[in-house]
Amino acid sequence: MRYSKLFSKTSKNAPHDTDSVNAKYLSQAGFVDQEMAGVYTWLPLGLRTLRKVEQIIREEMDALGAQEVFMPSLQPKEYWETTDRWEGVDILFKLESQTGKEYALGCTHEEVVTPLVQKFVESYKDLPFATYQINTKFRDELRAKSGVLRGREFRMKDMYSFHTTQESLTEFYNKTLEAYVKAYARCGLKVKVVQASGGIFTKNISHEFQALTDAGEDKLIACENCEFGQNEEVATYKAGDTCPKCNGSLAQMKGVEVGNIFDLGTKYTDAFKLDITNDAGEKQRVLMGCYGIGTSRLVGAIVETHHDDKGIVWPKSVAPFHVYLASLKSKDEAVQTRINTVSQEIYEALSDEGIEVLWDDRADASPGEKFANADLIGLPLRIVISEKTLKEDSVEWKGRADSEARLVKIGDVEDEVESFVEEK
Numbered sequence: 001m002r003y004s005k006l007f008s009k010t011s012k013n014a015p016h017d018t019d020s021v022n023a024k025y026l027s028q029a030g031f032v033d034q035e036m037a038g039v040y041t042w043l044p045l046g047l048r049t050l051r052k053v054e055q056i057i058r059e060e061m062d063a064l065g066a067q068e069v070f071m072p073s074l075q076p077k078e079y080w081e082t083t084d085r086w087e088g089v090d091i092l093f094k095l096e097s098q099t100g101k102e103y104a105l106g107c108t109h110e111e112v113v114t115p116l117v118q119k120f121v122e123s124y125k126d127l128p129f130a131t132y133q134i135n136t137k138f139r140d141e142l143r144a145k146s147g148v149l150r151g152r153e154f155r156m157k158d159m160y161s162f163h164t165t166q167e168s169l170t171e172f173y174n175k176t177l178e179a180y181v182k183a184y185a186r187c188g189l190k191v192k193v194v195q196a197s198g199g200i201f202t203k204n205i206s207h208e209f210q211a212l213t214d215a216g217e218d219k220l221i222a223c224e225n226c227e228f229g230q231n232e233e234v235a236t237y238k239a240g241d242t243c244p245k246c247n248g249s250l251a252q253m254k255g256v257e258v259g260n261i262f263d264l265g266t267k268y269t270d271a272f273k274l275d276i277t278n279d280a281g282e283k284q285r286v287l288m289g290c291y292g293i294g295t296s297r298l299v300g301a302i303v304e305t306h307h308d309d310k311g312i313v314w315p316k317s318v319a320p321f322h323v324y325l326a327s328l329k330s331k332d333e334a335v336q337t338r339i340n341t342v343s344q345e346i347y348e349a350l351s352d353e354g355i356e357v358l359w360d361d362r363a364d365a366s367p368g369e370k371f372a373n374a375d376l377i378g379l380p381l382r383i384v385i386s387e388k389t390l391k392e393d394s395v396e397w398k399g400r401a402d403s404e405a406r407l408v409k410i411g412d413v414e415d416e417v418e419s420f421v422e423e424k
């Protein structure tokens with residue numbers, strides 16, 4: 001992609017009213033645009049990153065054997081009355097049709113998936129199975145804040161699993177927990193796995209996945225070494241204690257919940273009377289689990305944990321492009337022509353190899369502007385082509401997190417970029 005053609009530009013100054021790093025950098029670097037509090041447009045750069053995050057999660061859910069669907073956001077009031085949640089859920093957006101009929105705007109999808117599954121599942125032979133979607137959710141949050149961390153309209157992957165036995169549910173639950181940790185790691189995020197508040201007092205287990213950042217709302221007691229963590233309000237440990245898992249040391253930390261998983265038992269299958277015929281030919285209530293990941297919040301959490309004072313420092317796996325290619329200005333017309341030609345050749349050669357290049361081809365921008373732009377957008381690799389580098393028959397190469405740049409011979413660029421992109 002040529003930067004000159006990108007309609008969503010970066011801006012020199014951050015919006016004045018941002019309350020968090022992700023809100024500041026995602027807006028300033030042209031990844032998102034705030035329509036109103038808690039509601040964002042995902043611009044071309046932001047959408048590429050969001051899609052990469054969602055694709056990683058899709059791959060991990062597919063690996064669990066879960067089947068992807070896409071459920072409606074417009075949901076009939078009756079379903080929400082069936083689960084007794086039409087009145088009880090304060091963040092539920094409600095709509096009235098011109099005919100007087102009422103609807104909920106999906107804040108979650110138990111009310112859709114349970115009656116859906118009821119239409120297809122009859123026998124114990126149909127279970128276990130899991131289905132998921134990646135969709136937009138709507139929540140009437142009183143305080144939308146911290147950029148994309150808490151929105152009123154946001155993206156979520158939600159998965160639902162159905163079982164005849166507790167063993168089967170527990171097995172799938174534990175496999176999902178592992179898949180979550182792997183998905184976050186692939187997105188460049190380390191998480192603490194926290195048994196959710198109330199979980200220890202109730203029969204049904206639940207875990208939260210917390211990314212550590214001061215922008216988060218949740219207070220944790222967590223291990224400095226391994227993934228163990230507890231919510232502070234219910235914690236059986238305190239800062240300074242030894243970790244029960246790895247003997248590391250526990251400390252107070254702040255986190256943002258980037259996902260959670262629940263053993264729902266028969267909460268929703270009771271409401272909808274979702275039964276199957278078991279192997280003894282008797283009717284049996286189905287057990288259910290649900291598993292959420294806030295994908296747009298995850299993008300925000302990555303920015304909160306991957307930035308410096310100049311901008312975002314994207315992990316390779318979710319950067320919108322791999323390479324920021326900057327061709328610099330020269331006063332000498334012949335040199336300028338050569339800069340442009342070499343840039344074009346490198347851009348095409350890399351693109352042909354499937355490497356994603358954002359080419360800052362602007363003729364009027366100064367080197368300083370291009371460097372600042374590269375740092376703000378935060379692509380993993382910056383390649384500069386200038387009069388100076390061409391004298392050495394080279395390009396200037398700098399990783400976003402590197403402090404020093406180095407020269408790479410033009411003939412070696414393609415191979416070196418390929419191995420850079422491939423290496424973890």
Ligand code: ATP
Nearest residue numbers: 139149150151154156257258259260292293294297
């Ligand atoms: P929280 O405790 O942060 O309010 P929640 O417990 O209500 O979230 P769920 O209903 O289980 O969350 O939703 C699943 C996931 O969706 C959460 O783990 C979180 O990552 C994400 N999420 C929830 N609410 C929002 C929101 N308002 N904006 C963005 N992401 C959200």
Ligand code: MG
Nearest residue numbers: 196208257260
């Ligand atoms: Mg929560």
